[in-house]
Each structure stands twice: as structure tokens, then as C-alpha cells.
Amino acid sequence: MPRELVYTGFISLDGVADSPGGTEEGHRSGGWVLDTEFLPEAFAIKGEELAETSALMFGRRSYDAFARIWPGSADHAAYKELPKYVVSSTLDPDAVVPDWGPISVLRSLDEVAELKQGDGGAIFVHGSAELARNLSDADLVDRYHLLVFPVLLGAGKSLFSSTDRDKLGLRLRDSASYPNGVLKLVYDVVR
Template identity: 35%
Template sequence: MRKLIESTFVSLDGVIDDTTPSTASRAEPQHWGHPYWDEQHAAYSARLMAEADALLLGRVTFEAFARSWGSMDTPEAKPMNEMPKYVASRTLTEITTWNGTLIKGDVAEEVAKLKEQPGRHILKWGTGELDTTLVRHGLVDEFHFWYFPVIVGAGKHLFEGVGFDTTHLRLADVERFDSGIVVHIYVPK
């Protein structure tokens, strides 16, 4: 069975993103995380991508990544652009871009079916509404929380308002980068 790995950037105060226009310029990970993106960061990301052969994304992450990655024509962007992407959305009716496939029907059932297919890992970047379903149904096999040495002060927090029961995890590994990023790798208990 394939593993579903979730990977997300988190500030020290738990901020993952923001959609509020007044704070978005400082609360979006591409703003506060960028100073820490270096060769170690890139190598770890590349390793996660190399171990996967599919991406699972929510609509918001899919659209943002398609805008930024879809126009890149570099060796680093090639694996991301060519990899199949499965997209969960309550608002889209079809996807015709960036090698995306809309998940139709019950998301939990469809993701469980994807995990049963042969292949390498399924990688999910970002944490958002889709995680309510994934965690509630025990579908995430590993969480990679990239803690950045920054305090943002405003924004959406990790798993804020998701509404699932308390979920206990076990620390499986820790990766430390010279930039100060620490990736905590957790698995379900």
C-alpha cells in the first residue's frame, strides 16, 4: 500500500497561511519562508518528490502551485509539473490544467483507493480543509511539519477549525537544516 505523506510549512507560532488581505503579505509562507530556502531545503523537497509518484492537493493549493510551478521550465520544476495531481474540491467541476485530475465522489473513499494502487508515495503539500477528511479517516501515514525560525504574529494556524477529534502522533524523525528549519516527522500512534 502506498503511503500518504503530508508536508507543510509552519512558523514557530503555528501560522501556515492567511487569506486575510490585511495580513496576507506577512502571513503567506512564500513571504516568511523564503529567506530560509537554501540547498538543504531544496534537497529535502527533492527527496520527498523523488519518493512520490503522485500529488494530492486541495483546490487552493492546486491553483496556487499551478500558477507558480506550471510556468517554470527548469530541471527542478520538471518532476512537479509532470507528476499526476489529484485534486479535492467542492467548487470545481473539471480540471484541464497542470496534469490535474478532479477527485469525484467521496474524497475519503477515493483517496483510500489511490493508496491501494501500486506505486510510490502520494505527497500532499500544505494543510487546509482537505485535512479534516484525511485525518478523520486515518488516511495520512506521515506528517512532515517544517518549522521555520520565524514568528509571524497573524494568520491561519495549523489545523485551525478542522473539527476532528484529538489525534495523537508519534515523533518518528527530525531533520535539522543549517538555516534553522527543523522538520518534525510524525506518524499516527
Template identity: 40%
Template sequence: MASRLVVSTFLSLDGVMQAPGGPGEDDAGGFPHGGWLAPYVDEGFGRIMGGQFDRADAMLLGRRSYDILAAHWPGVPDEEGGALINNMRKYVATRSPMTAEWRNTEVLAGEAARTVADLKARTDGEIIVQGSSDLLRTLQSAELVDEYRLLVAPVVLGQGKRLFAEGAAPAGLRLTESTTTEAGVAYLTYAWTGRPTYGSVA
């Protein structure tokens, strides 16, 4: 028994993942570009995201991303994707105990490297990680991420939280799927292959 942990995230061309959904979503660090993804969300984008959630058995979130999603989805059960997300099993990784009121949510209190490793070991299927940039640093360092599904928009932001920030854990990746939407979003899927390998091009 073991689950696969899949990171699904929206990125700018320079790797920023902060506040794609709208202004005020995450203003940390004075980030002024909230909502940068909106111009690139088209039918093809929707199909990709729908397919990802159809394949997922559960969702893992950090505390901040949980608060953002839990404030929206329970109130719009009839919105496209609402029933699927509200009914899906959800886990929230947090250092401090909390009460989760969103239906089908289990709190993983403690150090995420330990609690998420335990979650992967005791469950089956696919766990999708949405947002949660701070949590991702821990998952990357602990080598818990099995796959990255990146939707890269044709925009450069110049600042903000990045998926692979300075000091990110080195990792080897293998491209397994790629496509592009009409709006120019590149969808890239990478499988984790372990530590990087090195050589010379000379």
C-alpha cells in the first residue's frame, strides 16, 4: 500500500506560483500581481484541470491554501467542479492542531515530512497537491513528490513565491507528457527520477 504524491500547480514563465487566482489571494511580501492566470484560462485549460481532479483520489493542502479553498468551495457546490472537490478526501498539513470544518478533511498536525510520509504509506491511489508553496519546500526536501504537473502561463512576473526557490532540493525529472492550450499555456508532466546525474557536454 502506498499513494503517489502529485504536485499540480500554475506557474508563470519565471516560475512564480503565488496568487494565480485573483487579487488578494496571497499578498505576502507585497505581491502585486494577484490574478495573473485569469487571461489564460480557456476551454483547453479547463479540460486539463478537470482531468487532473478526475484522476485524483485525495487532495493535500498546506494551511494557507486550505483556508483559501475552504472559504470558497463549500459555498458554491453547484459551480463546475464543486461537487467533486467538496466530496473528495482532503488532508491539511499544519504544524499546529486545528479544527477543519470542510467536509471530508483530515488534519495532519506535526512536521509535514513525517505526517505526509505516513499518509503516503497508509493510503492508496493518487494524492494531488494544490498551491501550498511553503509545504512544497518540505515535501521536496524529503523527496516525497512523485510527479509534477505544471501549467506554465506565458507571463513573466519578476517576483513572488516560486515552485523551485533558491535552495530547493536537487532532483532529476523525466518529461512524460506535454501539450499547449490555445491561450499559450504549456502543460508539462514530469516524473521524479531521484537525484540529478552529471556529466560533461565537451
């Protein structure tokens, strides 16, 4: 049975996934997740995901951002020894962060498709909006775990592609709304 590829992330109501926690990417409204009242129950999905995660996947820019923080973060300690895959045509495999578990560099979406055909559990893609769009356009995403924040950003990297493609159906698996306006939406891709 093929491995599932699950995209998990924070998005604005208008579909922007850019710079939710800070201004690293230069988005003028960076840090928009931190502007919403923190309610632990709205983020409970992250703990639920961990029980299902067998590997992590990042695009190059998200890998660079997370690799500076997650290896030493107590909040992300459970991810430390999980296999990690970075989809990049430029990252030198010898330049990956040491002491953060096994890290492999995948050079193409074909390599991602091949990885999905192997043994193992779900692979979770964190951040990585550009990678998520490309994976979706290549019909490689199996599920979306979205926390939708009550903000309209108007500009930034969209999670979803504007490529003219056949309709992609989604089936709602789980949802919840929270008093701070955040929505949890979990969708399976219908094939």
C-alpha cells in the first residue's frame, strides 16, 4: 500500500501560507498566526499528527527555516529522529543539519512519487507552500490538515495553485471551529 503524503499547515482565509510565524520571507504581515489568541485546543491537531507521522518532508526554504529552530526545540523533540526529506535541486546533501536524524535530499517530484510507493507510514509536509502546490499539481498529495486563521492577507505565497487543471475533489474527514476564529479542516483527496 502506498505511503500517504499529508500536507499540514497554517493558512489565512484567503489561502496564504506565507510567513505565519515571522517575517523571514519578507512578508509585510509576517507572524499573522501570533496575532490570533492562542488556544491549546486549536493546535491539538499537531499532537495528533505526531502519532501518525513516520517522516517529514520540506521544500528547501522551509527546511532552512525549520532546521535553524527545530533540532534544539523541546516542542519539536519528538520529530528529531524521524526521517526527513528535503525536495531541492540545489541543496548539497553534505550541507544538511547534523544531529537531526536521517535527512535525504530528493531532486524531483519523480523521486517523491517513488518514495510514496515504498514501505512506511504517512509523510507529513510542513510549511513549504511552493512544494505543496507542485505536489498537488502532480497529484501526489493525499490529505490536507489545515488550520485556517481569521485573517485576509491579500498577498503572499498561496497554498493552492492557480494552474488550470482538472477539478480535484476533497472529502471532509474532520473539522472543528474554535472561539478564537481558527478552523480545523482535514480533507482527503478524492481519486
